[in-house]
Amino acid sequence: MKSRATPAPRTHDEYLATLAADKRATLAKLRKAIAAAAPGAEECISNGIPAYRHEGRSIAEFALKPKRVAAKKRGAASRAVTLLLAVALAATTLGAQSSATPSGSGGHNDPHHVAAPTIVLLSLDGFRYDYLDRYPGPNFARLLAHGVRADGLIPAFPSKTFPNHFTIVTGLEPQHHGLVANRFYDPARNASYGMSDSLAVRDGTWYHGEPVWVTAERQGMVAASYFWPGSEADIGGVRPSRVKAYDGKVPNAERVDTLLAWLALPADTRPHFLTLYFSTTDDGGHRGGPESAEAAEAVRTVDVSIGRLLDGLERANVGAGGIELIVVADHGMAAYTPAQYVALDTVIDLQDVRVADGGPNANIHVGGGRDRATLLRDSINRRMEHGRAYLREDVPEALHYRDDSRIGDLVVVMALPWQVGLARSAPRSAGGTHGWDPANREMQGVFVSWRPDAAGPARIGTVRNVDIARYITDRLGLAPAPTTDGVPGRLAQQLKDARR
């Protein structure tokens, strides 16, 4: 492993020293404003970027909970935070292309990796297993013509975006990689993580396990990410050599073009593992449900983006190892109505109870110990049809959802299409969502492996998303991450059998 990267800053002062004069002045001003607005806030460096913590919480979360801040200081604190985040975001985007990003490879491939294959991992958020048949498109046809398609990709529980994206790249169930929901509370650190909290998302200490880009970078192979949950964090001191701060407004075409530009780099710096992410189908599916005009339109848009990607991949000159595109979805989608909702407030007394996340399942932290949790569980189960509450240690084994206190003291698991949560979070209109038990067919996503020269189309049965990370590191010739919840070699065998 080489260390050509500039060492990451450890203090605000070190960070300031790396900035151009104008940015330095802006950041110094923000620092003053934060000190005035939130005198107890403690300076720290999170992923190479200045951050603040206050009463054990990241300042971003602190800003979202203004009632914790003295009223007269509130405005200044929020303003300062907004500005700070803006600067941090700019710094990350710059850092993505500069040596400020701590990447294990230092942005250069060790010579023995130059002949390795190149793998592009594309996530189509919420692209259900049957969309390829329900909404066919000319570019999907191109993909399948040289592809192996699975009957479905089985997600981990809960079938949500952050838990499953991180399962796909680590091979670990959410109970082992730490992202047990899109938003959750960690009683051990008395702090919350949320996918919209950019400081938490970039704080590597939330993540367990080793994503594929870390495995690659640590072994001197360049990795790049055009969006993926966890990619912005410095996990065990490592980020992809090229990474983008998440911005859902960037058009898919721009994401594709940038990824293709990365593939056109000289062999020394060209990434061998790349991620790409489109949220289009998740957005469309949420709006109208999986069988709506919105979903159909979203799939059509994705077909066009895949056409642009295939045009580029067919022409890419990536050397002897060749290229493989793996198309995955984090989960599927199912329709719900607002009437199919249980408001927890009407079922139990919420005094000293924290409902960290709701929807097809709920994560509940209970003050008052195990006895109170048991009482609440029984109250819920006496009054609620269409779902069941469990103490964490009793969650059905098949869900693999017990081993982390972030899961909560109680888990409410609803039957599809029912949802649970606080009355104020109840949906007002019908739509689509996901999060239910992966045993429901509707929760399965798409899986296609494409190679430009492969004979296709070919079919395999269902694939488990915990198998993907190990498949990728094996294909890249890397020593695998130390642990997996998948079965090493299983996906490779499925694909081999199909290609025979």
Ligand code: AMP
């Ligand atoms: P879900 O609520 O599970 O449907 O989450 C889907 C949403 O996750 C998308 O619409 C994006 O807004 C968000 N998202 C996806 N990837 C990222 C990321 N890397 N960083 C932050 N947010 C993301």
Ligand code: ZN
């Ligand atoms: Zn998703």
Ligand code: ZN
């Ligand atoms: Zn979604």
